[in-house]
Amino acid sequence: MTKIRVEQRILNANDQLAAVNRKRLDAADVFSLNLMASPGAGKTSLIERMMPGLKHDLRVGVVDGDIATSIDAERAMQAGAVAVQINTGGQCHLDAVLLKQGLDRLPLKDIDLLLVENVGNLVCPVNFQLGTHVNVLIASVPEGDDKPYKYPGMYRGIDVLLINKIDLLPYIPFRMDYFRRGVEILNPGLTIFPVSCHTGEGLADWMTWVQRRLAAGVGIGVHE
């Protein structure tokens, strides 16, 4: 009987391919965000809202992951991005293999900013690194204020957080301090942007943050 010490992440095979994706993005000078959220929280709306402020200065690419349809890739293209749709055929998250397929289909040398819209899911996506630079979670007010407590893995695995649909705060019993407390316990110091894709509130600060990160040319790097 021989004991072999491994001490490796179980998902190491995916991590290794993610690292290859990352090298490829860096070589093409593409800064990338992995947008994660529950279905309906506002991933596609955020992309649509970001495009007018970006498209004159930056070339934006989108990889959209969904179980079915190309609805979201079409919305991204309508908004002015070059977009490809990945249909996962049932897999509930994107992974490094699928992102590679998306990268293969995009003209990376003609893109400055890549927005990857992950499959709507608060559980699995955060465990499967893609090779993107920044993990973004879009929480939303109607989902409720207890989500950090219920989905600790997701909240720990992100680099920045948006809370969308703040225009609904007068109508929904969402305790912002309870929500923020959960976030702070799991991911101390996490930057949070309260926004409304519907009214536009708060988006200017988010856009500034993205543009600064892009100009700096680096991701935050906490989860590498």
Added chain:
Amino acid sequence: MHELGVARSLLAAVQENVPKGIDARVTDIYLKIGRLSSVVDESLQFYWAILASETICEEARLHFERVPAEMACRDCGEMYSLVGDLEACPKCGSWQVFVVSGDQLQLDYIEIERIEERLLT
């Protein structure tokens, strides 16, 4: 969590760590799963049994070590283990606490048996 994908990755990781060129079977696989990581042992076991069949891992037993999340309190400095859901500092009751660790999804070590060893026992 997508246990099928995890099982697939696990099989690849184990096979990669068995030295090449020797005739061996994997007998035991030791996993470290943090409290805050979302893996269901039984589901992983289920998919593992399917994927490992007809490989050198066919008879390997999975061992799950569930590791609690480690917490620290900013107010009183207490460090404590979290086995259930997020809770306030057990010493001073403050909610100014934070997670130190708890996401592990780790293949810790494996045990293999050379085929000749098996024939001798």
